[in-house]
Amino acid sequence: xNPLRRLYYLLEYAAATSLLGILAAAPLRLTLAVxxxxxxIAFLLMFxxxxxxxxxxxxxxxxxxxxEARRIAFASFRTFVAMVAEANAARRRITxxxxxxxxxxxxxxxxxxxxxxxxxxxxxxxxxxGNWEVVGRAASMLKPLTAIYRPFNNPxxxxxxxxGRTGDRLRLISKFDANPMRFVQTLARxxxxxxxxxxxxxxxxxxxxxxxRQAWTTKTVALLHLxxxxxxxxxxALRTGPLQYELHVLGPLQHERTGxxxxxxxxxxxxxxxxxxxxxxxxxxxYMWGHRRWKQPKHEVPPNTKQA
Amino acid sequence: xxxxxxxxxxxxLLGTQPKLKVDVNAITEDTxxxxxxxxxxxxxxxxxxxxxxxxxRIEVADLVRMEVVRDLIDHLHGKAVR
Numbered sequence: 002x003n004p005l006r007r008l009y010y011l012l013e014y015a016a017a018t019s020l021l022g023i024l025a026a027a028p029l030r031l032t033l034a035v036x037x038x039x040x041x042i043a044f045l046l047m048f049x050x051x052x053x054x055x056x057x058x059x060x061x062x063x064x065x066x067x068x069e070a071r072r073i074a075f076a077s078f079r080t081f082v083a084m085v086a087e088a089n090a091a092r093r094r095i096t097x098x099x100x101x102x103x104x105x106x107x108x109x110x111x112x113x114x115x116x117x118x119x120x121x122x123x124x125x126x127x128x129x130x131g132n133w134e135v136v137g138r139a140a141s142m143l144k145p146l147t148a149i150y151r152p153f154n155n156p157x158x159x160x161x162x163x164x165g166r167t168g169d170r171l172r173l174i175s176k177f178d179a180n181p182m183r184f185v186q187t188l189a190r191x192x193x194x195x196x197x198x199x200x201x202x203x204x205x206x207x208x209x210x211x212x213x214r215q216a217w218t219t220k221t222v223a224l225l226h227l228x229x230x231x232x233x234x235x236x237x238a239l240r241t242g243p244l245q246y247e248l249h250v251l252g253p254l255q256h257e258r259t260g261x262x263x264x265x266x267x268x269x270x271x272x273x274x275x276x277x278x279x280x281x282x283x284x285x286x287x288y289m290w291g292h293r294r295w296k297q298p299k300h301e302v303p304p305n306t307k308q309a
Numbered sequence: 310x311x312x313x314x315x316x317x318x319x320x321x322l323l324g325t326q327p328k329l330k331v332d333v334n335a336i337t338e339d340t341x342x343x344x345x346x347x348x349x350x351x352x353x354x355x356x357x358x359x360x361x362x363x364x365x366r367i368e369v370a371d372l373v374r375m376e377v378v379r380d381l382i383d384h385l386h387g388k389a390v391r
Binding site: 122181182183184185186188220221224225227228229230260262265 | 342343347348349350351352353354356357358360361366367369370372373
């Protein structure tokens with residue numbers, strides 16, 4: 002590694018772990034107050050992310066008012082910072098004994114039965130909504146969970162984040178892990194496999210409609226459901242107050258296999274994305290708008306079309 | 310369908326996998342599934358196509374036990390080929 006890059010990574014690691022360590026030990030109200038300041042600074046300085054968020058909101062049709070789009074975008078930044086701060090605090094404060102004091106479970110009897118079966122592998126799709134770190138932590142209290150994640154570029158920070166986010170019942174697998182059977186192995190062990198499905202997936206994905214626009218979305222969940230027949234749930238955590246959440250478990254989603262792989266993959270992925278859109282429409286402030294969800298693969302971009 | 314016909318059908322399916330890094334003609338019963346260049350998506354594409362082609366169902370527990378092409382052929386030969 003380039004020595005300058007290594008120095009930068011070490012400084013970034015030291016700053017992040019020091020800040021998060023102090024905030025984890027501090028009273029929650031102080032942590033959230035600091036988070037509020039950080040959100041304001043981030044909204045001011047991260048003009049690129051802010052621009053994506055406002056542009057995404059205007060194009061989504063949720064509002065045609067730039068001022069309202071700016072308001073929701075700022076609320077989205079606040080949600081994100083609160084998510085990081087509370088996820089950090091939750092590692093010490095939310096345990097297997099008290100988690101139900103923090104999380105209200107909204108789940109169908111059918112989904113509850115599936116999660117209670119120790120031999121049944123379960124696929125869980127989720128999105129960057131509310132507090133997705135708490136989704137993993139709370140869902141792992143119901144059944145051991147492995148989540149697929151994208152490692153940080155900074156290897157020191159990645160090791161620290163990995164150690165802080167995992168536990169006895171919660172594991173992480175890098176999306177770059179070379180073993181092609183790793184997801185199926187998790188399901189075969191009777192665990193939950195959690196996958197975020199609302200990020201740009203590139204040309205390997207499937208182009209579904211999200212807020213009326215083409216959004217390239219991972220096929221992994223649909224293909225796993227089709228090949229393993231494991232039940233498929235959509236789970237998200239709505240933040241209702243400081244360290245308070247409603248964990249919504251939707252499904253199991255049903256899909257009859259047709260024999261046409263591409264058609265089945267599209268149908269499942271579109272259904273999941275439609276459900277996510279409903280959730281986001283109901284609570285737009287809790288969605289992470291500042292990413293390029295509607296980015297198009299190079300070969301798909303019509304000339305003179307601005308990407309968002 | 311005998312074993313030779315099954316492996317020929319599997320090779321034909323593998324030939325439709327654009328990301329596969331291995332020479333389809335070099336595949337034998339001893340070829341390891343994890344050395345054929347599959348990623349986590351293309352292995353699922355392939356398994357979906359195998360199930361459709363052979364009108365069978367491969368359970369998760371069987372799938373994770375398969376190490377070489379022979380294991381897949383055994384499964385198809387023993388259980389599902391019509």
